[in-house]
Amino acid sequence: MRIIDSDLFSLALEQLRDVVWVVDREGRIVSVNKAAELIYGYSRTELTDMRVHDLRPAEAVASIEAQLKKAQEEGILFRTRHRRRSGESFPVEVSSRRLYHNERELVVSVIRDISIRDALEAELQREHQELLAAHEELLASEEEIRQQLDELLQKEEFVRRLAYHDSLTGLPNRTMLMEYLDKELTTVRADAAGGAVFFVDVDDLKTVNDNFGHSCGDKIISLIGADLADELGPGSLVARIGGDEFVAVMRGVSDRRTVEQAVARLKERICRDYDLGMCIMNISASIGIAMYPGDAQTAEELLKNVDMALYEAKREGKCTWRFFDAKLRTAVFENMVLKQGLREAVQRKELHLVFQPLLDSRNGTIAAFESLLRWSHGDFGPIPPGRFIPLAEESGDILTIGAWVFEEACRFAARLRDLGRESIRVNVNVSPRQLAADDFTAGLLRTVATAGIQPGQMELEITETALISSMEKCVAKLADLRSAGFHLALDDFGSGYSSLTYLKSLPVETVKLDQSFIREIAGDPAQQRFVRSIVHMAHGQNLRVTAEGVETPEQLVALKECDCDYMQGFIFSRPVPADTAMELLAQGFPQLMVSAAENCEDKAS
Incomplete structure (x- = not known):
């Protein structure tokens, strides 16, 4: 034993x-x-x-x-x-x-x-009871769910409609215009009559927006769009393709004199005084004209040529119109000058960043700053971002400029860290070409390391145009960025075909609603319900929602009611230099949020 x-x-x-x-x-x-x-x-x-x-x-x-x-x-x-x-x-x-x-x-x-086992058993029991309750609720509300599904499908259809129409004016957008022109040029090649294309650009609309707010500018845009469509009649197409840009197609005309008479009527109709409520302002527009099929054989070429004619009209004093001419190369030359200037802008210290705060809608504190690029050309003065950024993208200089922007934004983030405010994110816009670069993620990581900050202090804003070329590759790149610690936001949601269904596949944390959703939200209950449904569905996918372009207290109240997480716009602050942005930290905007919350409570009661 x-x-x-x-x-x-x-x-x-x-x-x-x-x-x-x-x-x-x-x-x-x-x-x-x-x-x-x-x-x-x-x-x-x-x-x-x-x-x-x-x-x-x-x-x-x-x-x-x-x-x-x-x-x-x-x-x-x-x-x-x-x-x-x-x-x-x-x-x-x-x-x-x-x-x-x-x-x-x-x-x-x-x-x-x-104790651990009991806690786990209790949690399992609780979850079991919740599942049973949820199952019973689902069984009891089958018809309600079916109705909600129908509503979601209708709203998804509305979002899909945005792929072909401008949300502000209801006019066709660039996508629909290009498809229309492709069909029209195909028909013309089959010996049908040609036509004319008018590129209409509203002069100095930025002045209206800067001095009276975007709501006044939007009113002018809507009126001009309606005037163009009414003047040209049902046989023509009028599209809004940009902030202050329209393209009109007049079919079945080949005589230049007829076109001149038509554009003269257009000019007289839209170049007039507009009552903005607080004042009456005279608005003019410049128009470029191209004839097809004589001036172009493809839709892209046609738009390119009519764009050259437009810039020639603007160069000659605005409030005028010009036909495209094969010898017309002024606009092309200007682009070349700007591209060359962009290559030297960093060394000449002509570029600088401004910062606009994003407010937490719960308490009015600053949750983030969006960094925005500005260019003061040595000869031409301030160049609008919408003018030079596409040129930088086209030339490839956006990679160098984008790297400089990120470095400057990281320096700003380091200043926030030094103040003990590293929880405030710094947002940086990322172009499609930057996102497609093989060393993009590695370059960002090197930059944050040099600045001595964490990737989590930075949020990268990606537009849906950056995803169009290759969704699979972009999703993989975004996943790498998330894994590295960067925050990600989908910018300008709703400006094109932004389907809520594909958001499930994107590793983003925030959706930034396009300004077109915000402009009419205060006076349009249907628009507010639609925005609320988008916010609700985004929250259902654990996404935060930021509203851009908030300019009025009424918009602020409506967005509070929609449960938007963050807000950004002129009602809080215009984009400001870094030092001024630092001063805003101590200020915050709690009273605006408190007032909005009180309005929401008053409505509820």
Whole structure:
């Protein structure tokens, strides 16, 4: 018969995670293993000076005696509660046996701390009950779910409609225009009559927006769009392809004099005084004209040529019109000058960043700053971003400029960190060409390391145009950026065909609603319901929602009611230099948010 090594057995007891103790008839603890120290919080010396009742909560002492006696006799498991040194009561599972040693009656017990197991079982039970409740709710509301699904499909169809129409004017957009021109040129090549294309650009609309707000500018845009469509009639197409740009197609004309008469009527119709409520402002427009098929054989070429004619009209003083001519290369030359200037802008220190705050809609504190690029050309003065950024993208200089922008934004983030405000993100717009670069992620990581900041201080804003070329590759690149710690936002959501369905595949955290959703939200209940549904669906996918272009208190209240997470716009601040942005940190805008919240409560009551 093998003799068990008592030292070995004692060593084994010391390794157990469960408590093993021996108590005498009076309940005094005679011996314990090391696990007792860990679980109860007393030292072994303290435990051997204690009685078992000292480790039981008061409510458990009265009910345990009969259960304990039966367990000692039959060796069964039973559950009770013990108490740690901290006073915390916790559940245990106890197995006890009476034994005799040297004519002394003792009880040996094995005690297992089952608090984690009980918590897990309780959580599972709770989740089970929730699942049962959810299942019953689903069964009880099948018709309601079907109706909600129909509404979602209708809203998705509305979003899809945005692929072909401008949300502000209701006119066709660039996508529909290009398809229309492709069909028209195909028809013309089959010996049908040609036509004319007018590129209409509203002069100095930026001045209106800067001085009176975008709502006034939007009113002018809507009126001009309606005038163009009415003047040209149902046989023509009028599209809005940009902020202040329209393209009109007049079919079935080939005589230049007829076109001149038509454009003269257009000019007279749209170049007039506009009542903006607070004042009457005279608005003019410049028009470029190209004839097809004589001036171009493709839709792209036709738009390119009519664009050249437009810039020639603007160069000659605006509020005028010009036909495209094969010798017309002024606009092309200007583009070449700007492209060359962009290559030297960084070295000449002509580029600088301004910053616009994004506000937390809960309390009005600044949650982030969007960094925006500005260019003050040495000869031409300030160049609008919408003018030079596409040129930089086209030439490839956007890679160098984009890297400089990110470096400057990281320096700004470092200043925030030095103030102890590293939780405030710095947003940077990323162009399609930057995103497609192989070393894009590695370059960003090097830059944040050089600046001494964390990737989590930066949020990259991606437009949906950056995703069009290759969704699969872009999603993989975005996933790498998320893994590296950068925050990601989908910018200008709703400006094109932004389907909520593909958001599931994008590793973004934030959706930035295009300004077109915000402009009419205060006065249009249907628009507000639609925005609310987008916010609700975005929240359902764990996405935050930022509203851009917030300019009025009414818009602010409406967006609060829609549960938008963040807001950005002139009502808070225009884009400002870095030093001014730092001053805004101490200010915040809590009163605006409080007022908006009170308005929401008043409406609810």
